[in-house]
Amino acid sequence: MNRMHTNKPPRNTEHLRSQITQRAHALYEQRGRQEGFAMQDWLQAEQELLRASEGRPEKKFFVRRAG
Numbered sequence: 001m002n003r004m005h006t007n008k009p010p011r012n013t014e015h016l017r018s019q020i021t022q023r024a025h026a027l028y029e030q031r032g033r034q035e036g037f038a039m040q041d042w043l044q045a046e047q048e049l050l051r052a053s054e055g056r057p058e059k060k061f062f063v064r065r066a067g
Helices: 011-030 038-054
Strands: none
Touching: 011 038
16 A cells, blocks of 8 residues: 655644643633743643543642742
């Protein structure tokens, strides 16, 4: 069988990325739209959703701000 290779990610990956984006934005909103935490929000959202998909309980992480 001859398959064409594409750079398009699988549909479930696209769906997960969309969910992570929505959750990361919700975290941003919860913080009062404070800038400078995009990566932290993305990683937290990704971790929460991946844990949920594995049926594992969510862990909460708190980051102290310098100052």
